[in-house]
Amino acid sequence: MQVTTADLWEPAPGTILRWDVKAGGSGTPAVLSLNQRNHLAGAMAGEASVWLAGAFDTEGPIDAVALGHVWHAFVERHSSLQLEVARTATGPAAYRHHPGGLVWTMAEVGATSTTGETRKRLQQALAEGCHPFGYPAYVPLAVSRPDRSTIVLGMDHLHGDAYSIALVVDEVATLYESYRDGFGRPALPETACFLAGVEREYDEPVQVWHDDDRLLGWHAFLRARDFVLPTFPLGLGVAPGERVRQASLVREIADHALVERVAVRARDQGASTYAAALVALAGAIHDLGGPERLDTLAPVQTRSDRASRRAVGWYTTTVPISVAADLSDRGLAAAGAAVRAGMRLGEVPLDQVMASLPEPLVQARRDVFMVSWIDYRHLPGNGRAGERAAHHISAPTLADDLQLWLSRTDAGLAARVRFPDAPAAHAAVTALLERFGERLREIAGPVS
8 A cells, every 4th residue: 555645646648527416315314433523623624625535447448337336336245434513503413315216427637647637637527526524525536547447546544544445445446346347235244334433433332440540541642741631742844833835745654574574573572563663653753853762643543343343434543652661671571562552542433632621732733743554464465465555545634644554565664744834844854854865774673
């Protein structure tokens, strides 16, 4: 899976097709998750739309009839894509549409002749259609070519998370191949109903006592920071309260062999590869003038059973992690323990964490410094991601802090960095990634 942003995406030219869908009625009332409510609060306040898309290649020109069947089947399978949110005087109101009442139409957007033109037109279609209010908040697209075509599904963050994009690529590709080849709808693994899960959590919320050690762990992390959320500890050339255009950088940090050596060293100390990567990142930041400890927030997915692992939806929470810039065995072991402790804190609903804080939380910047980790080797469809040229594409927006996505695949470890488009930030990110790779090599040790 290639994780990138729309401004760095390089889709080849061809004939762009788009599928539009209209709901047949008002739908039935639905419940929104905490992530969705927070996302919509930003949208109500005028924040730019945040969308993400899955894209992959398939042989030959697009069979539009087959792909039309695919979109209907995929939306029928995943309840998250049946959700509509409307603006009301009292805030967002959610509704669920029965997939049998949806009306689908296809339109030919037009032909393109260059990669730049193709990128621009696809990005425009995604930006216009993937906004959280109204139905749908997703856009199915394709770029048809005589030899090899591209299929795209973009959606507002309301509908899904990064894990969902792997599901989009795997299931849409599987459905399309079956319909195109005349076999009809194939059998797919059981999937959970995201909207029903949200409703259950709303009706039967997890009860956490005030002296729960998980709540106290959150309090300890935040108290050590005077209840200020983490920010990237190196200068980015953006003043507090100032947001500028987002810049993006995608880079391979380590090849397969190097990451495997890091993983072995980490495992010997009871730590994960992610923990070792955080230690390397902490060391890189410290080398560049930052603190000896790295405090960050990490998004983690909450799919806990086989059915939810096949469901599109926003199944994530956020956990705090603090590691030292210590590449010794002891430092790796401590980082492994810190990551495990952070994951356990993710068992507590964030709204209960916020309600329990003894002091108000301070958010110095609009963005929060975070380091995400996804090991795509364990996600659906990984075995064919390379041949399909699978892409995870995110929308470029505004930024005032740095956010880092680390992706492990069969090829190695790659990084996508989102940061303010300012000279100081560009210099900091370039130096950081270079030193990050060096620190990973130090952890890996010499080739035996």
